[in-house]
Amino acid sequence: MPSALPDGDPVPSDGSLPPSAADGLTARSLSLYVHVPFCATRCGYCDFNTYTAGELGTDASPQSWLNAVRAETALAARTLADLGDDRPVTTVFVGGGTPSLLGSQGLPAVMDAVRDHFTLAEGAEVTTEANPESTGPELLDALLAAGFTRLSLGLQSTSTSVLRILDRTHTPGRALDVVTQARAAGFGHVNLDLIYGTPGETDADFTASLRAAATSGADHVSAYSLIVEPGTRLARQVRTGVLPTPDEDVLADRYLLAERELTAAGFTWYEVSNWARTPDARCRHNLAYWTGQDWWGLGPGAHSHVGGVRWWNVKHPAAYAAALAAGRSPGHAREVLDADQRSTEDVLLRLRLADGLPLHRLDPAGRDTARDAAERGLLDRGALHDGVARLTLEGRLLADGIAVDLLG
Structure with a gap:
């Protein structure tokens, strides 16, 4: 299940920010993150703020979520305008969860909400994550028409045994097929995510995954070591001895393998876990995080940062929607960084x-x-x-x- 939110100071009911948040405003860029909390199934290693239909019951739905996101987008625009902030949005990232479950109507509706209240900078980067099994030509065409410029797919591994341990439901080759489809549709940038260090994974398994990603047509690859998060099914399997604890030396060796294979294939690292084929292929949204820019996180459990003020929303989609329906900020707590x-x-x-x-x-x-x-x-x-x-x-x-x- 999702991890607990940290404590902090109360968020004003109107979501207002202190005047200090406007200091140096024009020296920083502004990004938007949109959190989609829905998944078809829960992967055993995941502690993200996501929910299956069975976990949500009738308390929330994609439509109630979308209505609430529209309301928070309006709240964000008002709050920033009160600071004198008229910056255009340079990047938008729709993550989750499984954004592609929103389909060819829902994801464009998210961008409609953004454009209703914000100006997108010329050449803005607009990314959505997608599950290979819920992504096909119809969705890809709709995303391009809505202004999405970048697609991020979870490959994780090309090994069926590794995917089974991770509780991933997609077939090993499906993500690679979607890369081909995305490129044919006209996506300029496509990312593939890999996970290494899964119990039972071999060097040969990871090498095959790296080579498949590098030759797929994707121009960006992210590779992350498996982390056993408390409270997950994977953590219980490790604790009870069903699966071994990931070995730190193996993780280090796998990272070196990633660097060797991806560099040989023409990729260059630009952040510890990320490689791009060209400078233009780097994820500008994540670079905004790493370089201390401003972003507003829309959606349940989303985190935001503007001018040294960091806050985070309530986690459950029903509580998130209820707060906004009542005209209140969905913020759970915040902190002002010194x-x-x-x-x-x-x-x-x-x-x-x-x-x-x-x-x-x-x-x-x-x-x-x-x-x-x-x-x-x-x-x-x-x-x-x-x-x-x-x-x-x-x-x-x-x-x-x-x-x-x-x-x-």
Whole structure:
């Protein structure tokens, strides 16, 4: 089941933001994230805020969700306008959950709601995640007509045994077929997600998945190590000994395998878990997160960040819809980050990027630590000489620990 929300300060009933959120507004871009909480089935490793029809019962539906998203989009536009914010939206990302379950009517309706209240920047990146089994030519054509520019598909693995352990319902080749269909339809950018380290997965399994992704026509590949999240079916299987705990050394070896195979196929890493065939293929929406830009998260459980104010919505779709129907913000809680907290997050996130972390963002002790890390082969010496802390391949395996060390 979905994990619990963190505590925080109350969100004003009208969703208003403090004046401090407007500081430096024009120096940051604005993005929208839309969370679709529906799934046909629940994967055993997933603790995302998603619900099957059986879990929701009659308390919520895609239509009540869409009505609520329309209302929150209007709320977002009013709240930002009150700050004097007239920025165009540079990226939109519809995630979940399984957005493709909304179909060729529902997903375009989401973009209609966005355009009713916001201006899209010229060349805006508009992405939706999609499940291969609920995506075909009709949906792809409708997405393009609605202005979607990028498709993100969950391949996870081409091994039937790995997919079975992950409780994935799609057939191994279906995602690859959808890439071909998306390219033929006219999508300029297509991403495939992979998961590595599933119990029982072999090097040969992951190699085959990488090579299939690299030759599919996708121009972006994301590869994430399997995390055993508390409360999931996978966690129970590991706890009871049905499945072994993922081995850290195996995970490291699989990451090195991903780097080797994807680089050989013409992809370049730009964030620890992400590779793109060209600079234009990089996910601009995720780059907005990693570089501290502003975004408003629409939907149940969605998180937002504007000018150092971070808040998160109530999780259940019924409670989310009820709040908006009553004219209230669906925000569950929020926090206002101080300068030190924002600086810490900036280091943690920017260090993951191939562009690296400018050394001036570190204090003197952090810069000394960076020089020591370079001596140990964890940061690139040449980049450090140019004033940038950039992870080496070995450093990428230890990215979070290195960031903590740099922060002292």
